[in-house]
Amino acid sequence: MYSYKQLFDFTQEVFLHMGCPAEDAELATEVLLAADLRGIDSHGVARLSGYVRLWEAGRINAKPNIRIVHETPSTATVDGDAGLGLVVAPRAMEIAKKKAEQAGTGWVSVKNSNHFGIAGYHAMMALEKDMIGIAMTNASPLVAPTFSTDRMLGTNPISVAVPANRQPPFVADLATAAAANGKLEILQRKEKKAPLGWIQTKDGQESTNPNELKDGGALLPLGSDRDHGSHKGYALAAVVDILSAVLSGANYGPWVPPFVAFLPVADNLPGEGIGHFLGALRVDAFRPADEFKQHMDNWIETFRSAHVVPGEGAVLIPGDPERLMEEIRMIQGIPLLEPVERDLETLSQRFGIKL
Amino acid sequence: MYSYKQLFDFTQEVFLHMGCPAEDAELATEVLLAADLRGIDSHGVARLSGYVRLWEAGRINAKPNIRIVHETPSTATVDGDAGLGLVVAPRAMEIAKKKAEQAGTGWVSVKNSNHFGIAGYHAMMALEKDMIGIAMTNASPLVAPTFSTDRMLGTNPISVAVPANRQPPFVADLATAAAANGKLEILQRKEKKAPLGWIQTKDGQESTNPNELKDGGALLPLGSDRDHGSHKGYALAAVVDILSAVLSGANYGPWVPPFVAFLPVADNLPGEGIGHFLGALRVDAFRPADEFKQHMDNWIETFRSAHVVPGEGAVLIPGDPERLMEEIRMIQGIPLLEPVERDLETLSQRFGIKL
Numbered sequence: 142m143y144s145y146k147q148l149f150d151f152t153q154e155v156f157l158h159m160g161c162p163a164e165d166a167e168l169a170t171e172v173l174l175a176a177d178l179r180g181i182d183s184h185g186v187a188r189l190s191g192y193v194r195l196w197e198a199g200r201i202n203a204k205p206n207i208r209i210v211h212e213t214p215s216t217a218t219v220d221g222d223a224g225l226g227l228v229v230a231p232r233a234m235e236i237a238k239k240k241a242e243q244a245g246t247g248w249v250s251v252k253n254s255n256h257f258g259i260a261g262y263h264a265m266m267a268l269e270k271d272m273i274g275i276a277m278t279n280a281s282p283l284v285a286p287t288f289s290t291d292r293m294l295g296t297n298p299i300s301v302a303v304p305a306n307r308q309p310p311f312v313a314d315l316a317t318a319a320a321a322n323g324k325l326e327i328l329q330r331k332e333k334k335a336p337l338g339w340i341q342t343k344d345g346q347e348s349t350n351p352n353e354l355k356d357g358g359a360l361l362p363l364g365s366d367r368d369h370g371s372h373k374g375y376a377l378a379a380v381v382d383i384l385s386a387v388l389s390g391a392n393y394g395p396w397v398p399p400f401v402a403f404l405p406v407a408d409n410l411p412g413e414g415i416g417h418f419l420g421a422l423r424v425d426a427f428r429p430a431d432e433f434k435q436h437m438d439n440w441i442e443t444f445r446s447a448h449v450v451p452g453e454g455a456v457l458i459p460g461d462p463e464r465l466m467e468e469i470r471m472i473q474g475i476p477l478l479e480p481v482e483r484d485l486e487t488l489s490q491r492f493g494i495k496l
Numbered sequence: 497m498y499s500y501k502q503l504f505d506f507t508q509e510v511f512l513h514m515g516c517p518a519e520d521a522e523l524a525t526e527v528l529l530a531a532d533l534r535g536i537d538s539h540g541v542a543r544l545s546g547y548v549r550l551w552e553a554g555r556i557n558a559k560p561n562i563r564i565v566h567e568t569p570s571t572a573t574v575d576g577d578a579g580l581g582l583v584v585a586p587r588a589m590e591i592a593k594k595k596a597e598q599a600g601t602g603w604v605s606v607k608n609s610n611h612f613g614i615a616g617y618h619a620m621m622a623l624e625k626d627m628i629g630i631a632m633t634n635a636s637p638l639v640a641p642t643f644s645t646d647r648m649l650g651t652n653p654i655s656v657a658v659p660a661n662r663q664p665p666f667v668a669d670l671a672t673a674a675a676a677n678g679k680l681e682i683l684q685r686k687e688k689k690a691p692l693g694w695i696q697t698k699d700g701q702e703s704t705n706p707n708e709l710k711d712g713g714a715l716l717p718l719g720s721d722r723d724h725g726s727h728k729g730y731a732l733a734a735v736v737d738i739l740s741a742v743l744s745g746a747n748y749g750p751w752v753p754p755f756v757a758f759l760p761v762a763d764n765l766p767g768e769g770i771g772h773f774l775g776a777l778r779v780d781a782f783r784p785a786d787e788f789k790q791h792m793d794n795w796i797e798t799f800r801s802a803h804v805v806p807g808e809g810a811v812l813i814p815g816d817p818e819r820l821m822e823e824i825r826m827i828q829g830i831p832l833l834e835p836v837e838r839d840l841e842t843l844s845q846r847f848g849i850k851l
Binding site for chain 1: 567568569599601603605640642644645646654656658666668671672674675691693699700718719720724725728729730732734735737738742744748777778779783787788792799802809812814
């Protein structure tokens with residue numbers, strides 16, 4: 142078990158070692174560790190050595206010149222200059238919020254970025270200003286469209302954060318695949334089978350083997366199969382890809398660069414880096430914020446009071462499990478799996494940074 | 497089989513009989529029949545008598561004063577004055593497009609409206625201006641949140657339309673439930689069972705009975721069960737509800753008024769009518785439109801060329817099936833089920849309008 146502060150200090154030192162400016166190193170650390178705090182372990186320090194390898198491969202620029210390359214009163218296109226997505230995305234979200242202050246809403250499409258951690262962090266940045274925050278990103282292709290055997294889309298997450306008054310905020314943060322890759326990794330480590338409907342073989346047949354991706358298989362879109370709406374999950378992942386990358390000038394579909402540095406980047410790329418799409422809507426651009434937040438309290442309390450299926454615990458509001466986990470881990474510390482611990486220890490030794 | 501013109505003339509006369517101004521009757525007819533043309537039969541003339549009954553019950557205002565009640569450069573809140581959603585939504589989309597021309601994007605939240613037909617029609621209105629269109633609406637509660645036995649959300653659809661160049665546009669239009677109610681109605685008529693994962697009993701147990709809703713059961717969110725991501729479908733339906741209704745001042749969650757006039761409207765409503773959320777993003781607010789549309793062609797052509805699972809037909813682009821159906825039905829005519837035919841004949845006799 143590691144304390145938040147212990148992992149924060151270590152991670153920050155690693156980013157500083159990579160050459161990130163102090164402010165960027167702190168921001169990237171906060172974003173990365175938000176995943177560990179919120180229980181989305183696959184997106185936190187477990188990825189730190191991956192970012193380092195990308196930097197060593199020259200695919201991450203530690204001192205990016207993040208800049209607006211196109212704009213209107215409510216929009217901007219941002220070039221992340223191959224920086225850490227953990228830094229590029231929150232900077233882009235600040236631009237979206239500033240646009241929203243003036244124009245009611247702000248929308249920023251980002252190219253030439255890298256993996257941005259959890260989408261929820263960026264969406265939640267809007268809450269302090271009584272704004273609704275939206276964040277999405279494309280990612281390296283693991284998901285097959287309905288009826289295809291090819292991996293064409295990432296697990297392309299969508300997050301929407303909505304402020305309330307006495308209730309905590311509503312925070313949806315969901316991969317558009319039936320199950321994110323992190324869940325398969327857990328099954329691999331435990332040597333357990335996956336439920337039918339998460340993955341397919343390289344020939345497009347159903348499979349319960351969590352290692353199927355290594356044999357050319359693919360993740361399935363949210364909905365799992367055509368009968369249960371996989372064409373909807375495919376369409377949602379496609380929308381994320383289009384808004385994040387076709388709109389910004391990033392790579393899309395099968396061309397999205399892999400997160401792991403040992404996989405080559407494709408030739409003849411149609412864009413630059415990976416793409417994000419960020420939005421901020423000022424609540425009072427639609428109705429008075431107090432009125433809205435009172436109705437959000439009512440919405441949340443009504444859903445919390447819904448009758449529960451016998452044997453289940455409670456009807457949850459999106460964001461509840463992650464917020465609870467954050468409270469617990471801030472007190473009890475963050476557990477790391479043994480391979481992640483080894484990874485961090487290797488970094489510690491290589492860079493002479495105390496863990 | 498009915499020709500498009502035959503159903504168009506009849507439907508238009510019915511709306512005129514209700515007292516709609518000529519321009520509104522024509523618009524409402526075009527929107528309603530877009531569903532029949534595109535093969536979404538549950539949302540077309542099959543609902544005409546339902547609109548008539550709502551009008552007779554005083555719940556639809558044939559001469560609404562549709563107006564902006566709040567606005568900023570990129571947003572507006574519209575009061576639909578209890579008008580037909582078929583008229584209110586396209587008017588609101590025009591406002592979104594006008595805002596986008598000035599501010600880059602336009603976002604309109606609508607209260608005090610009624611059922612708006614297919615979401616895809618409204619999203620596609622953006623295409624002619626090289627804009628990306630977004631349309632969503634809440635609807636009367638049929639879907640249970642994950643772990644709940646209560647019907648708290650509608651099948652709350654999301655549509656996103658994206659222009660391309662030599663390729664036809666990308667048009668996603670999806671209910672956020674595993675299967676929309678219209679699919680259950682087809683199974684009921686054919687006396688067939690539903691796949692597991694579409695519906696649950698009133699106690700929250702799995703069911704294949706397409707009549708389960710009549711016994712207090714509920715539709716399931718996209719994802720079907722917790723293991724396959726039903727919490728994601730629930731979160732998406734919730735986002736649609738919040739943007740469409742909590743933001744605009746319409747009714748939300750369990751309070752959304754039923755489409756069928758024989759069901760009473762709840763007491764102590766928290767808002768007015770049902771709600772929609774419409775958006776328009778000018779492509780050239782992010783990058784030159786020609787450049788974007790060339791990349792959309794590339795996106796679409798790449799996905800069309802993906803390898804197909806043996807035994808399946810083709811990898812489809814969202815919007816393909818509906819566009820093909822529109823081409824076919826415009827030539828061959830629109831088939832109507834016998835109960836729908838009877839419904840229209842009754843209207844024909846009552847109002848003295850030739851079918």
